[in-house]
Amino acid sequence: MENYRTEEEQVEALKRWWKENGRGTIIGVVLALGLGFGWQTWQKNAQISVENASNLYQQMLIALSTEDAQGAIQGRELAEQLKEEHRGTSYALFAALHLARLAVNENQPEQAESELRWVLGMAGEGDDIYQVANLRLARVLASQGNTDQALELLSTGSNEYLASYAIARGDVLLQLGREDEALVAYESAVASLDAGAPVPQTLQQKLQYLTARQAVNDAEAG
Numbered sequence: 001m002e003n004y005r006t007e008e009e010q011v012e013a014l015k016r017w018w019k020e021n022g023r024g025t026i027i028g029v030v031l032a033l034g035l036g037f038g039w040q041t042w043q044k045n046a047q048i049s050v051e052n053a054s055n056l057y058q059q060m061l062i063a064l065s066t067e068d069a070q071g072a073i074q075g076r077e078l079a080e081q082l083k084e085e086h087r088g089t090s091y092a093l094f095a096a097l098h099l100a101r102l103a104v105n106e107n108q109p110e111q112a113e114s115e116l117r118w119v120l121g122m123a124g125e126g127d128d129i130y131q132v133a134n135l136r137l138a139r140v141l142a143s144q145g146n147t148d149q150a151l152e153l154l155s156t157g158s159n160e161y162l163a164s165y166a167i168a169r170g171d172v173l174l175q176l177g178r179e180d181e182a183l184v185a186y187e188s189a190v191a192s193l194d195a196g197a198p199v200p201q202t203l204q205q206k207l208q209y210l211t212a213r214q215a216v217n218d219a220e221a222g
Helices: 002-065 069-085 090-105 109-122 128-143 147-153 159-175 179-192 201-221
Strands: none
Touching (some): 002 069, 002 090, 090 109, 090 128, 159 179, 159 201, 179 201
C-alpha cells in the first residue's frame, strides 16, 4: 500500500508539474524545432541564392566577353538582374563595377558615377570593393572636372591601396598643373609599395618627367 501511495503521489506530482509547466515546455520544444528547421531552410535558400547569383555572374561575363552589340545588351541585362535580385552580394557589386567600366568606355561618365555610387552605398567602407569603387569614382569625377571632389575621395585609403590612391592623387594634381604636389604624390606611391615590388612603368615615366621639369624650373629660378 505504501508503494501505491508513493506511485500515486508521484503521478499527482507529475500532473501538477505538467499543469504548471507542460504547456511552456511544449511551446519551447516546438519553437526550438521550428528554429532548427527554419535555420536549415534559411541556409538552404541562402546557398541556392548564392549559386543562382554565381551562375548569373558567369553568364554576364561570357556575354560581355563576346564584344558584340547583342552580347553587350545581354551582359547589361544580366548585370541589372544581379543588382535587383541579389543586391548586397559581391556578385551584384562586381556587376555594377562592370557597368561602370562600360559607361566609361562609352564616354558616359554620369552613368559610371551612378553605378560607382551605388556600389559605395552597398559595400562596407573597409571592404576591398569599396576601396576600388571609391578610387574609380575619383577618376571619373576628375575626368568631369570635379577635381576637388576627386582629391577629397583620394585623401584616405586603406594600407593595401595607399600606392594606388597616391598615383591617382598625383594624376589629378598633374591635371591641375600642380606639378610639385604631383611629384610628391608619386614619390609617396613608390614609398607605399611593398618591399621589393617593381615600380610600374607608367609611374616611373611620370616621376622622370616631373623630376626633369623640376630640375629645369630650379635652373631657371637660379
